[in-house]
Amino acid sequence: MSTIKSSRILAIDFGRGFSVIAMIMVHTLWIHARQDVQSDTFLGHFIHFVGRGTPVFLITMGVSFMISRNQDVKSAVKRGIMILGVAYLMNFLKFLVPIIVGLMPDSFIEAYGWELPLDFEKYVYLLLTGDILQLAGISLLVLAFIRAYAKNKFILLGLAILIAFISPELRGIQSGMYGLHYITQLLWSDGYWVYFPMFPWISFILLGMFFGKWYIENEYNQKALFRRMFIVGVIFIVVGAPLVFMNETYHFNDFFHLGPGGVIYLAGWNFTVLSIFHWILSKTKNNFLYKIFYYCSKHVTSLYVIQWVLICWGMVIFGFQSKSELGTILLMPIFMMLTFVIHFSVVKIRSISRSDKPIPKERLAS
Template identity: 50%
Template sequence: MDLIKGMSVIGMVIIHTLLIFASIKSQSETVIGSFIVFLGRGTSIFLICMGVTFMTSSHQSLKSALKRGGLLLIAGFFMNFMKFIIPVIFGFAPDHFIQKYGWHGPIEQQYMYLVLLGDILQLAGMSLLFVGFIRKYVKNKYGILAIGLLIALVSREVSGFNIDYPVINYISDLLFSNDFPASVYFPVFPWMSFIIIGMFFGKWYLDLNYNRKQLFKNMLYMGLLFVAIGAPLVFLYGAYNYNAFYHMGPGGVIYFAGWTLIFLWAVFRITANVKENKLIRTLKYCSKNLTSMYMIQWILISWGRGIFGYRQNGIGFVLLLILFYIVLTFLVQFLLDILMKKRSLILPQQISTDEIVLK
């Protein structure tokens, strides 16, 4: 799981750099661009891994889940402020970026809207406010799975539900939004289903007495079953079961979850006998600092819009930018580590940069 989460850190830098800086032609009409866009459909991998580790974490109290959920929400809004408002304040935000939303009026007001953008951190934060109760009160693994599948099943029915009242309408958007582009890219319904499916396997792992080989073999079997069920729903009844990547229906959730489970099994088989090396240590480092590195890369890439342009570059230049942002993200993370080491001198125990950032 550490290796996969570490891979997702590198992958998100690659994907976000392409989406922000590559022209639409470069994204859709080049082999490299199309492949990277395809990689962007791997969000479910991170969420299922999150669910597994949530069940196996040493912090099992409901209070810790609710606290971390609230902190992730705050972190998400802080990241959006740094991404969108700082460039406006210092005058390096490209005006044409806002045109894709078709908005009118003061640019400051338009960018304030983006502070509320529902990204993966908002999804994780909102989900933890729910799944903490599932972990505490649902002890049967199949009961956990049933809840995850039920959320997927009703997702299209509740999609777009909104209570037209200040603050409450934003919360309902985080839960049920179906507009795209919108202020919420990852609504809790259906995306929380992936986290709960991961929790099912995390509970199964505990029931297996930490038998990793059997766990991933079970993932393979369940993955094949999910693909067999989800594929006909997606390809024959796609309008309801898929609709769009960000707002998919039950068939899409089952289909993507199936391929994700097969992928996790494949990674386990490939890495099971790999000895510790620099690459493995680097990926584990990324996994340990996933939240902070996610925030760092998004902020740096967003600031780069005012320097390198927004969706104006060819694939060759974007590949150089990908390398540049990978290096820059690590450098900023290393700088945070140095600052945290100084702070750790007065802390009772060593904790990860992720925990420092959230606190």
Template identity: 45%
Template sequence: MQTNNRILAIDFARGLSVVLMILVHTMLVYGDAATRNESVLGQVVHILGQGAPMFLVSMGISFVFSRKQSFRGSLKRGGIILLAGYTMNILKFIVPTLFFGGLPVPFVEAYGMTYGDPSNMVFFLLLGDILQLAGLTLILMAFIVRFSKSKYVPLVLALLIVMVSSELRGYRPGIVGLDYICDLLWGATYQVYFPMFPWSAFILIGLFFGMWFREKGSDQAFLFKSMLVVGLGLLTVGVLMCLYDFTYHFGDYYHLGPGGSLGLMGLNLVALWAVNLLTTHVKTNRAFKFLYYCSRNVTSLYITQWVLINWGMSVFGFWGHQGVVVLSLMLLFLLLSLSLVYLKNNYRTLLMSQKNPESLSKST
């Protein structure tokens, strides 16, 4: 099923991934150690929280059908997303520091910093998140598509990035500025959560499938069957590599080795195949429409939820809550994020309805 060049399974997956990320981020910021690491809620949220890779693969596929796929348009989009990432950092960290009495002491110390040190502001301003990864990878994809029409270029590049990530991880030449760029590329610390090596590989594998899909005349059955076959292969190889040497091949979630990257990539390709089964065989309903709405507003929702969650530390503290309270906060931040994005998208209509309610009723 395809509407207006959109693949509903991709929209579903992208919308679901941003909703799951809101739940995960709330847990990470507000849950105490026992809730995060030992409770059933914590385990379920951590499993569901593997939504970021699905979002990245979906992003790569969607790039092929973007209306702004021109070289200049792609570069502009990448730059805008990069700017959005650093603007989000200002809203998340700098605004609370200046206007809300500062970030909680345990939060700052969790990053290994001394509370009150002025250099903390620079650290948080430059913190690398999924938006920095997306912006930089969009720029990379602009060059790939500009100079090659072969679907195998992003595939080979993705596999190369996966294989060399652990070898490059943490390398810095010791030059101010250049060190930060290296951190964005293959950093080993938590100033950059999603370094391009290996995470850009997830977007590039999506680009490969998107180009293959277009090459096959937009055959969705072929696309998702191919995802299943390739995904199972990658998952098997990745699991075997991790069993051989878990420390090297997995490391930690944010700094995956080759086996962990391939396994997680394969798992998410299989998940996308399963999502397509769902959207193909289940009639569109309110839940589906809700996720499609979230997909259309994914960037706004992502920025809004992070800003609200960080600002909420001024009210609810950091790392101090258990099950029922954490669940309540998840629902609160989900509803607040959706409400603010809705108001942003519809404020002109709502404003007009306040000024002239009769005209609004006539239009409906």
């Protein structure tokens, strides 16, 4: 018996929405908590553990990208370019604006080993800082063609594993030329100018695409999708955990520059988490919390930008890495609430402005 195609995979939406909430907590910790709070408290350890769910965002991106009704290369490339534009606009808003107007705390500048006033190169450095949106944009430019020409799902799986294994070796290949150096950083960063280099992080998107392709081939059977995802997740954990344990420096590194074992291990955990999300959603009724996660999933890019800008502008009031454990905990719901209020207000204003537009004459005549 064939399975009816579902317009949405709720567990994918739920997981993507969860990643948005998790990112707000992680970013609040990074920017506002004291160093000792980040490294030596239960809160710091817990939030960093939650941050290990970052691959959920990329895996769900891969699944959605593969099952999207619009499979056109041109539209995917356009979206990639648009996301890159948004990414650099976000950097301008969260870093450059408060510095230019003279409100950024000196402690933030000093954390880079700099002092005010900044020269042009330092402004460029901040503007070009690589975040997960840069990763998403660049990846879409590449994946648009991979999706179009890689018809076998195991090609996607093979590419993901291959990239995970070669990424640590590529990090040593850096150009001394200014512009080319930045490109190599975006591709396989060896430092913190680019936090999420395409190698190895695109592996998670490719793994999501692998499952998306499998889902399509299995006639959109969600139960089968997450059963297989759980099995693969367990296998990946069993394979990845020993690699990380034997050589954590190489395989897990600093989290941002993962080795193959770290990619496999984290992918395994995130596969199992998504499978658990599917099981929970299948056993429970829709509720307000679920609706929040679905809302986050639908507006993931704009919410991501708003929360980062708010958290960085929050340094003007709350300082940089100055809060205690309790102070950090109190800031998290504040930034969450402000993010949602601002986003909802913008959506509402857009809706009102669109409704006020005059009806075209040709529609009136019809």
